[in-house]
Amino acid sequence: MSSLPATSAPTALDLTLDGGALTAQLVDFPSVSGEEQALADAVEAALRTLPHLTVDRYGNNVVARTHLGRAERVLLAGHLDTVPIADNVPSRVEGDVLWGCGTSDMKSGVAVQLRLAATLPDPNRDLTFVFYDCEEVDAVRNGLGHLVARHPDWLAADFAVLMEPSGAMVEGGCQGSLRIKIMLTGVRAHSARSWNGDNAIHQAAEVLARLRAYQARRVEIDGLEYREGLNAVGITGGVAGNVIPDECVVTVNFRFAPDRSEAQAEAHLREVFAGFAFEVVDSSPGALPGLGQPAAQAFLAATGGEARAKFGWTDVARFSALGVPAVNFGPGDPNLAHKRDEHVSLSAIAEVERKLRAWLTAA
Amino acid sequence: MSSLPATSAPTALDLTLDGGALTAQLVDFPSVSGEEQALADAVEAALRTLPHLTVDRYGNNVVARTHLGRAERVLLAGHLDTVPIADNVPSRVEGDVLWGCGTSDMKSGVAVQLRLAATLPDPNRDLTFVFYDCEEVDAVRNGLGHLVARHPDWLAADFAVLMEPSGAMVEGGCQGSLRIKIMLTGVRAHSARSWNGDNAIHQAAEVLARLRAYQARRVEIDGLEYREGLNAVGITGGVAGNVIPDECVVTVNFRFAPDRSEAQAEAHLREVFAGFAFEVVDSSPGALPGLGQPAAQAFLAATGGEARAKFGWTDVARFSALGVPAVNFGPGDPNLAHKRDEHVSLSAIAEVERKLRAWLTAA
Numbered sequence: 001m002s003s004l005p006a007t008s009a010p011t012a013l014d015l016t017l018d019g020g021a022l023t024a025q026l027v028d029f030p031s032v033s034g035e036e037q038a039l040a041d042a043v044e045a046a047l048r049t050l051p052h053l054t055v056d057r058y059g060n061n062v063v064a065r066t067h068l069g070r071a072e073r074v075l076l077a078g079h080l081d082t083v084p085i086a087d088n089v090p091s092r093v094e095g096d097v098l099w100g101c102g103t104s105d106m107k108s109g110v111a112v113q114l115r116l117a118a119t120l121p122d123p124n125r126d127l128t129f130v131f132y133d134c135e136e137v138d139a140v141r142n143g144l145g146h147l148v149a150r151h152p153d154w155l156a157a158d159f160a161v162l163m164e165p166s167g168a169m170v171e172g173g174c175q176g177s178l179r180i181k182i183m184l185t186g187v188r189a190h191s192a193r194s195w196n197g198d199n200a201i202h203q204a205a206e207v208l209a210r211l212r213a214y215q216a217r218r219v220e221i222d223g224l225e226y227r228e229g230l231n232a233v234g235i236t237g238g239v240a241g242n243v244i245p246d247e248c249v250v251t252v253n254f255r256f257a258p259d260r261s262e263a264q265a266e267a268h269l270r271e272v273f274a275g276f277a278f279e280v281v282d283s284s285p286g287a288l289p290g291l292g293q294p295a296a297q298a299f300l301a302a303t304g305g306e307a308r309a310k311f312g313w314t315d316v317a318r319f320s321a322l323g324v325p326a327v328n329f330g331p332g333d334p335n336l337a338h339k340r341d342e343h344v345s346l347s348a349i350a351e352v353e354r355k356l357r358a359w360l361t362a363a
Numbered sequence: 364m365s366s367l368p369a370t371s372a373p374t375a376l377d378l379t380l381d382g383g384a385l386t387a388q389l390v391d392f393p394s395v396s397g398e399e400q401a402l403a404d405a406v407e408a409a410l411r412t413l414p415h416l417t418v419d420r421y422g423n424n425v426v427a428r429t430h431l432g433r434a435e436r437v438l439l440a441g442h443l444d445t446v447p448i449a450d451n452v453p454s455r456v457e458g459d460v461l462w463g464c465g466t467s468d469m470k471s472g473v474a475v476q477l478r479l480a481a482t483l484p485d486p487n488r489d490l491t492f493v494f495y496d497c498e499e500v501d502a503v504r505n506g507l508g509h510l511v512a513r514h515p516d517w518l519a520a521d522f523a524v525l526m527e528p529s530g531a532m533v534e535g536g537c538q539g540s541l542r543i544k545i546m547l548t549g550v551r552a553h554s555a556r557s558w559n560g561d562n563a564i565h566q567a568a569e570v571l572a573r574l575r576a577y578q579a580r581r582v583e584i585d586g587l588e589y590r591e592g593l594n595a596v597g598i599t600g601g602v603a604g605n606v607i608p609d610e611c612v613v614t615v616n617f618r619f620a621p622d623r624s625e626a627q628a629e630a631h632l633r634e635v636f637a638g639f640a641f642e643v644v645d646s647s648p649g650a651l652p653g654l655g656q657p658a659a660q661a662f663l664a665a666t667g668g669e670a671r672a673k674f675g676w677t678d679v680a681r682f683s684a685l686g687v688p689a690v691n692f693g694p695g696d697p698n699l700a701h702k703r704d705e706h707v708s709l710s711a712i713a714e715v716e717r718k719l720r721a722w723l724t725a726a
Contacts, residue, residue: 175555179604191616192538192675194579194592201595201613202575208568216557229557232564233608234601241542241596241616241644250564253554253604281604312555 011038013046015118019111019331019353020098020346026107027091027100033081033141036060036133040080043131046114052121053129056154060133061143063154064117066126072295073126074360075157075324077144077315078110078164079135086340096346103344104332109163112331112353116360123360128157135315136338139284144315148322159295160319161356165332168348170303171310172224172289172296172327174317178254178265179233179281182207182273188239188246197244201237204248207276208232211252214272219257222291224309226257230272251281255311258286284313287320289327296325302359303329329356374401376409378481382474382694382716383461383709389470390454390463396444396504399423399496403443406494409477415484416492419517423496424506426517427480429489435658436489437723438520438687440507440678441473441527442498449703459709466707467695472526475694475716479723486723491520498678502647507678511685522658523682524719528695531711531718533666534673535587535652535659535690537680541617541628542596542644545570545636551602551609560607564600567611570639571595574615577635582620585654587672589620593635614644618674621649647676650683652690659688665722666692692719 010029017025031039040060047055053064060080082102091100098108110131117129132143139145147155164171184204189197216228230252237248252273256265262283269278290296291307300307310316310328319326331348373392380388394402403423410418416427423443445465454463461471473494480492495506502508510518527534547567552560579591593615600611615636619628625646632641653659654670663670673679673691682689694711 177555177605190675191592191594191596192540192618194594194618195590199574199594201598202571204598205568205571205575208565208571211562212565212568227558229554231554231557231562231607232600233554233604233606235564235567235598235611236601237595238597238599238614241614242540243596244594245596248598251601251604255555255557312553 011042013042013114015046015114019108019115019349022111022114023103023108023344023349024091024093024098026111027089027102030085030089031080031082032084033134033137036080040131040133043080043114047117050118053117056151058147058151059143061147062131063147064129066123068126070124070126073128073157075128075130075155075160076113076116077130077132077160077162078106078113079132079143080110081133081136083136083338088340088342097343098346099341099343101342104165104342105337106164106330106332108332108344108349109165109330112349112356113163115353116356120357120360124362125360127360128155130155142315144318148318152322155322157324159299160316160324160326161299162314162316162319162326162328163330164314164328165330165334165337166310166328167333168331168352170300170307170327170329172222172291172307173258173287174310174312174314175226175228176256176258176260176262176265176286177284177313178256178262178269180252180269180278181281182250182252182276182278184248184250186244186246189244191242191244194244200245200248204235204237204250207250207273210272217257219259221257221259222289224289224307226309227311228257229255256286258288261285285317285321287317287326290320290325293325296327299327299359302362303355374405376405376477378409378477382471382478382712385474385477386466386471386707386712387454387456387461389474390452390465393448393452394443394445395447396497396500399443403494403496406443406477410480413481416480419514421510421514422506424510425494426510427492429486431489433487433489435522436491436520438491438493438518438523439476439479440493440495440523440525441469441476442495442506443473444496444499446499446701451703451705460706461709462706464705467528467705468700469527469693469695471695471707471712472528472693475712475719476526478716479719483720483723487725488723490723491518493518505678507681511681515685518685520687522662523687523689524662524692525677525679525689526693527677527691528693528697528700529673529691530696531694531715533663533670533690533692535585535654535670536621536650537673537675537677538589538591539619539621539623539625539628539649540647540676541619541625541632543615543632543641544644545613545615545639545641547611549607549609552607554605554607557607563608563611567598567600567613570613570636573635580620582622584620584622585652587652587670589672590674591620592618619649621651624648648680648684650680650689653683653688656688659690662690662722665725666718
């Protein structure tokens with residue numbers, strides 16, 4: 001397994017390695033968001049050696065497909081980028097654990113995709129492998145979003161598996177996310193004569209009191225329990241140490257279960273914050289788990305039959321918007337994503353690969 | 364009256380001009396805090412032409428004194444610096460109004476000092492004129508503070524008049540000011556799984572509720588009513604748009620009446636914010652008006668007998684700490700200080716000069 005310094009990163013991928021070793025090779029190939037080109041080149045080059053796949057590329061997004069005329073098409077998607085490296089590249093192995101940036105989120109999932117692409121020339125369903133860039137940054141840069149906009153035909157499928165870290169469990173759907181800015185305004189004055197002013201920060205007392213008192217909903221959808229959350233994620237106010245401030249802004253993040261639309265989520269916040277002005281900063285829809293659909297049922301059966309709700313927002317919502325049922329299923333641990341001590345279990349990588357292989361080769 | 368562009372600022376002061384014209388000349392002599400040297404040079408040069416005064420200098424602080432062996436010594440103090448110029452230099456006159464940076468705060472007061480220095484060779488009390496730098500910036504840079512530390516003998520007096528803008532009214536004493544930072548801490552978590560965290564911003568709800576409910580005290584001291592104020596002047600919290608924040612800091616400013624010491628003011632805040640940790644960021648004592656003392660009584664009688672409380676903190680507190688009773692009495696309007704449209708009434712300049720002259724020449 002590689003332990004080269006980052007300065008001599010690999011330049012090609014070896015798809016004959018096992019899933020763990022291939023994950024290590026991918027981790028040792030730095031690909032922080034915006035800097036995925038070298039890795040996308042290597043992925044494309046490796047896939048082009050496989051005669052059973054056609055390969056397309058748009059920017060640093062690579063799509064490889066079988067064309068076997070099967071009754072069903074399954075899409076396996078993973079992002080190539082990572083959050084910034086934090087002294088955790090190159091990777092290193094200790095027993096069953098592989099340490100390094102992107103081990104969980106989500107180069108272990110990408111390794112499983114590449115392993116299946118290389119070793120399943122004759123699957124029971126047609127396969128589409130999607131590798132994309134800029135998942136860890138602003139939504140406008142997201143490579144999967146660019147493919148949706150420019151090449152939706154490349155993404156046609158009956159079911160999608162997004163290989164985001166899910167602890168080798170099937171995680172259905174995802175919650176939506178709405179971010180708002182509540183603007184409180186007052187009247188500026190010198191703090192020595194504060195009665196001439198109206199303190200905007202003091203007005204935030206009521207906003208924060210409503211947040212603290214808020215009882216977040218829990219709701220069951222397709223047998224999965226979603227748990228909402230409403231939180232201040234930022235507050236800022238103040239002009240100078242001797243000035244009664246005339247402005248205070250509270251940024252609030254609402255994570256809502258996928259039975260609410262974005263419009264319904266916003267309407268709910270208009271009720272919660274009645275009497276206060278706010279603007280929506282950004283909004284992402286949730287995705288219903290869709291576990292009742294036949295393709296999802298077959299997948300669930302093949303992978304053990306158990307699923308849980310996904311709380312974080314993931315790109316499954318983009319597939320949901322395309323009408324493609326999608327789940328999260330990857331070897332990484334979602335609680336380790338973006339952490340300095342990010343790591344992954346080698347046996348989880350093997351387990352996820354084995355389950356997907358069984359599902360895609362069953363008679 | 365001068366209306367030269369700032370690029371041809373005057374280089375000498377003409378003490379034969381009337382108070383308004385001399386104020387205009389001082390305004391046209393830019394002296395933003397830290398850049399007072401040219402003006403201090405001009406003040407020193409003008410004073411050294413007056414044979415009835417001895418002149419001392421420390422940095423950009425100039426002190427001129429009579430030595431007539433009078434029973435009482437009176438100190439008149441003013442700062443040479445201004446806040447940054449805001450397209451309001453050179454000065455201009457419209458009717459009774461002189462416009463420009465520093466007209467109110469406090470070159471009109473300095474003009475009155477210089478007029479009295481030049482024209483009172485034989486006053487009924489010995490006189491000390493203090494001109495100092497860096498009043499408008501951090502307390503550690505304050506020129507009067509430097510004189511207190513290095514040349515306290517230059518400041519010996521029975522009574523002091525600080526020529527800060529007071530609308531030609533006697534303003535007694537000043538309030539103290541205490542600034543604290545209340546630190547709220549929680550536990551960071553992803554906002555999609557907010558129940559794993561503890562939101563520090565939500566904890567600020569109680570702090571802000573106490574501030575909003577606070578009933579500020581009004582207290583009468585020496586016949587003057589002081590009105591306190593307790594306000595958040597800053598709040599900041601938040602890590603990222605998808606993170607439950609583990610820290611929130613509320614900065615609070617307490618303006619307290621001069622019957623409380625700094626220690627008593629802090630103890631009061633410990634009660635108000637019981638249950639919350641805070642640190643004192645900075646603290647300035649108030650100054651009792653001291654209007655019961657004989658020197659102050661004589662001054663009050665000569666200037667009309669009326670006085671009101673000073674709410675803003677001023678350098679009278681430094682004299683108070685030296686045991687010298689002090690009042691604020693200047694022609695500027697305190698509500699215009701630091702404003703782009705700063706101006707002063709020419710008749711107020713004449714009135715303040717006339718009252719001081721009458722007091723200092725009465726038989």
